[in-house]
Amino acid sequence: MFVRDRGHRPSRGGTRPLPDQRELVAAFGGQASDPVTDHPLIDWARALATLHRQRHRDPLGAAGIDCRRAELVAAIDAWVATKLPRRRYTEQLRARSLGATVDRMAAAHVHASHLLHTAEKVSDDRVHAAWYRLASLADEWTDLIVDV
Template sequence: MFVRNRAPIIEGARTLPDQRELVAAFGGHPPEPGPEHPLIPLARVLAELHRQRHGDPLTTAGIDCRRAELVSAIDTWVITRVPQRQSTAHIRAESIGATMDRMAAAYVHASHLLHTAEKVSDNRVHAAWYRLALLADHWTDLITGAAQDNSHPRRTA
């Protein structure tokens, strides 16, 4: 769906999940055969929290606290397990956990619109899926180091 480049930060190492794995996790799809990346269960929980937040706005404060805990846990995992090199300096500037949380929110929103809009061709549905695609590209840039290259204009999502 959103595949652009599956190369990890460090050649031959499986340091962070790619955008396909995240989108599948947000949708509650079972993992592909083989070992599941340790961050995938956290991605699933983030998406579920966004669904709960969307369904019951009165629980927003508690849900947001739990999301902040998960974002922190993701960032801690990245800091302790992903080697920090010159080409990955941009990771420290932008939180991997916060990016994953934004992707989860965008996925839940787009999915909700897709299932509730009168027409699938509704501009809001298209805009929501386009936003998710931009965030997925941004994720790929983060994990491959392409965001470090200043010759590419930054995409805002």
């Protein structure tokens, strides 16, 4: 579904640094993960997408939902700060907030899925634009993690 994939795969003999864009998109859609290769970011990504869906269904609960989203974004950023090796490229990752990037991707996925299921025509320009936005964010994610 997404254009670029730079071949990010789990490393042998250790915990892989970050999940790739396909794993995140699958998590946003609620796909079950493999407990052997699961990553904490997958659980947080799934939770962020769930919160975005809740926010869509319950706009009056937005304040509490947004508070929880901010907590998850902070948890992701804290994990990045403590788990990734200190190298020049990780400083760039920390500066860009991976948590905020995952949150934007979750929001884009929820929005695109909603449009896909509710639009009168799948060929609607809004549906295309929403999926294009998600693909752009997925490319941004890949660009952020490619050197990790």
